[in-house]
Amino acid sequence: MPVKYIPYVPNTVEGQAVLDNISRTQRVLRYRDNDKVISKIMRGMPYYEMEKQEQVGEESENLVIRGECLSACAYLKEQGIKVDLVYIDPPFASGADYAKTVNIRRDPKLAEKIKKAEEELEIDELKAFEETMYGDIWQKEDYLNWMHENLMAIKSIMSETASIYVHLDTKIGHYVKILLDEVFGEEKFINEIIWYYNDKFATGGNSMDKNHDNIFLYSKEQDYVFHPIIIPKDKTTTRALRKKVDGKTVNVLDENGNKIYEQYSEKKEDDVWQIGRTISKNEYLSYSTQKPEKLLSRIIKASSNKEMTVVDFFGGSGVTAKVAHDLGRKFIHVDIGINSIQTTRDRLVEVGASFQILEIKDGVSLFRNPQQTMDKLAKLIPGLQQKVPGVGKFWFGALQDSKLGTVPVYVPNLIDGSEKVLDVPAVNRIINEELQNLEINAQKAIVYYVDVDDHKSLEKFIKDNNATQTTIELKDLKEILHAIVVEDEIETKSIKTKEGFEVEITKFVSDRLNQKINDFNEKGNLQAINKGKKFSPITISEEGLELIEYLSLDCENAEGVWSSSSEIKIDKLGYISVNGQKTKDFWNGKISADKKPLRLKIRNISGDETVKVFE
Numbered sequence: 162m163p164v165k166y167i168p169y170v171p172n173t174v175e176g177q178a179v180l181d182n183i184s185r186t187q188r189v190l191r192y193r194d195n196d197k198v199i200s201k202i203m204r205g206m207p208y209y210e211m212e213k214q215e216q217v218g219e220e221s222e223n224l225v226i227r228g229e230c231l232s233a234c235a236y237l238k239e240q241g242i243k244v245d246l247v248y249i250d251p252p253f254a255s256g257a258d259y260a261k262t263v264n265i266r267r268d269p270k271l272a273e274k275i276k277k278a279e280e281e282l283e284i285d286e287l288k289a290f291e292e293t294m295y296g297d298i299w300q301k302e303d304y305l306n307w308m309h310e311n312l313m314a315i316k317s318i319m320s321e322t323a324s325i326y327v328h329l330d331t332k333i334g335h336y337v338k339i340l341l342d343e344v345f346g347e348e349k350f351i352n353e354i355i356w357y358y359n360d361k362f363a364t365g366g367n368s369m370d371k372n373h374d375n376i377f378l379y380s381k382e383q384d385y386v387f388h389p390i391i392i393p394k395d396k397t398t399t400r401a402l403r404k405k406v407d408g409k410t411v412n413v414l415d416e417n418g419n420k421i422y423e424q425y426s427e428k429k430e431d432d433v434w435q436i437g438r439t440i441s442k443n444e445y446l447s448y449s450t451q452k453p454e455k456l457l458s459r460i461i462k463a464s465s466n467k468e469m470t471v472v473d474f475f476g477g478s479g480v481t482a483k484v485a486h487d488l489g490r491k492f493i494h495v496d497i498g499i500n501s502i503q504t505t506r507d508r509l510v511e512v513g514a515s516f517q518i519l520e521i522k523d524g525v526s527l528f529r530n531p532q533q534t535m536d537k538l539a540k541l542i543p544g545l546q547q548k549v550p551g552v553g554k555f556w557f558g559a560l561q562d563s564k565l566g567t568v569p570v571y572v573p574n575l576i577d578g579s580e581k582v583l584d585v586p587a588v589n590r591i592i593n594e595e596l597q598n599l600e601i602n603a604q605k606a607i608v609y610y611v612d613v614d615d616h617k618s619l620e621k622f623i624k625d626n627n628a629t630q631t632t633i634e635l636k637d638l639k640e641i642l643h644a645i646v647v648e649d650e651i652e653t654k655s656i657k658t659k660e661g662f663e664v665e666i667t668k669f670v671s672d673r674l675n676q677k678i679n680d681f682n683e684k685g686n687l688q689a690i691n692k693g694k695k696f697s698p699i700t701i702s703e704e705g706l707e708l709i710e711y712l713s714l715d716c717e718n719a720e721g722v723w724s725s726s727s728e729i730k731i732d733k734l735g736y737i738s739v740n741g742q743k744t745k746d747f748w749n750g751k752i753s754a755d756k757k758p759l760r761l762k763i764r765n766i767s768g769d770e771t772v773k774v775f776e
């Protein structure tokens with residue numbers, strides 16, 4: 162359970178046009194008489210405990226937080242932290258699953274040998290498979306409810322002169338603008354920025370190419386920080402010099418009464434920004450939906466001053482945090498996915514930033530991110546089948562029981578934080594709507610929960626209100642979620658050298674990755690057979706070192722907050738960065754430190770981390 166709920170203050174602005182088909186932060190309880198709202202429950206933001214995971218560099222106010230936007234806002238509010246500029250690029254309800262390409266690294270033993278052969282290879286031909294990072298498939302109403310809740314939470318931690326940039330696309334932008342008017346007030350709307358990119362492949366078809374995103378800019382109050390954006394003009398122009406006298410604009414004249422002409426090679430940027438979408442090679446981090454630094458640089462320069470705090474609650478590749486750091490601002494990066502936290506961490510280490518990594522302890526042990534956890538859950542509930550005839554989409558699937566027949570199973574959608582707590586409105590929907598919508602006769606249904614508002618009153622509510630013959634069994638999802646995270650196996654050999662200490666990784670076994678690679682090979686093989694082609698499967702050496710992306714030694718603590726004394730990151734071409742410094746070397750399977758290492762952390766190429774504590 163959250164430690165407590167923190168109210169969203171201030172309330173939404175009165176008198177705005179509102180969307181009528183969403184319930185907003187209120188959990189509407191309708192039952193018996195389906196049109197009558199019996200009670201509305203207004204929860205606040207769920208405040209969970211926060212655990213410090215790692216300290217990078219000096220103590221500072223910069224934060225990288227793994228968790229949901231909503232809980233991060235609750236934490237900031239509880240800590241009394243206010244932010245001066247918000248940029249968010251939330252999922253767009255685009256109907257897509259975003260995936261990260263995972264590249265197998267070089268086997269250190271063969272590195273030099275294969276270097277030559279690979280020099281002629283295209284990057285695409287490197288051995289790769291994909292990992293889903295997050296799903297962006299929503300019902301529009303659910304999305305808008307979720308968005309409304311997030312906007313309310315964000316507003317509550319904005320400083321008096323803060324502004325917010327909300328980055329959306331043409332499919333959802335107009336809906337969210339109405340929410341923004343409602344939450345911030347129409348008079349706080351400053352600009353709709355059209356980010357125009359004409360470097361996208363033409364898609365053709367019978368419509369015009371969609372080559373822009375919409376970014377809405379709102380302020381918290383009437384006064385806000387703003388600096389005009391000055392850009393070079395295409396052509397230098399000559400204009401008479403003018404000045405204001407008693408409120409009127411007049412020409413400035415020289416001593417002979419002649420106009421003075423000036424050349425202008427710069428101008429103030431308007432609200433259409435032409436910036437390429439393609440991320441340059443030295444910026445690109447294989448994070449789908451990664452935005453260019455140039456875009457964030459404009460936003461941060463226009464709407465913040467040095468030392469101010471810039472936050473991105475859907476931080477992804479960490480572009481906002483990185484650019485904020487470069488421009489001398491403080492940063493807060495929030496994201497729900499482990500890949501985002503790792504990508505951002507490494508990106509910030511490279512530029513020498515100091516920050517702490519925090520994790521929101523909401524009781525859910527995620528397998529990398531909510532989407533992959535949901536995918537994995539389907540396999541972890543014994544006997545669960547999905548898409549069972551007669552059992553609609555609301556249900557996660559069903560079990561077949563020899564005595565009871567088909568048993569529908571409900572699992573909260575971990576992608577939508579509001580579903581985590583099972584409360585009376587949620588149970589009411591199950592017993593009074595969804596059980597009745599079933600096209601099968603269910604004797605029993607299983608309802609999984611992450612948190613329960615009040616167990617006893619929930620059981621009583623079910624007893625008193627269940628008009629069906631179906632028995633409801635409540636089950637704790639956390640028991641399954643705990644089993645979801647299985648560690649990789651690390652074997653090492655440590656030696657004391659003249660310079661300090663050296664740890665050699667002699668073997669690395671990852672069942673999670675092996676499974677994934679086997680699936681990939683099976684699929685590839687099948688496809689190849691169907692197309693009459695040859696398929697060369699991915700094979701992993703006995704030592705398995707090519708499955709490692711990053712290693713770090715902690716010589717300070719054997720438990721608790723991680724402090725990286727020495728680290729190596731292996732890029733997809735096999736080159737290593739040592740303590741954030743890029744090199745042209747390949748990894749030799751070892752890592753060294755000045756002091757005696759107390760523990761070793763290894764991150765595999767899909768982002769799973771395993772820690773080995775030395776005796």
Ligand SMILES: C[S@@+](CC[C@H](N)C(=O)[O-])C[C@H]1O[C@@H](n2cnc3c(N)ncnc32)[C@H](O)[C@@H]1O
Nearest residue numbers: 229230250450451452475476477478496497498
């Ligand atoms: C469109 S991407 C952001 C990309 C980012 N602007 C960049 O340039 O890399 C959206 C991000 O939101 C994250 N996300 C999705 N739901 C979230 C939530 N409830 N709280 C925090 N982050 C979330 C996803 O993991 C994903 O990284």
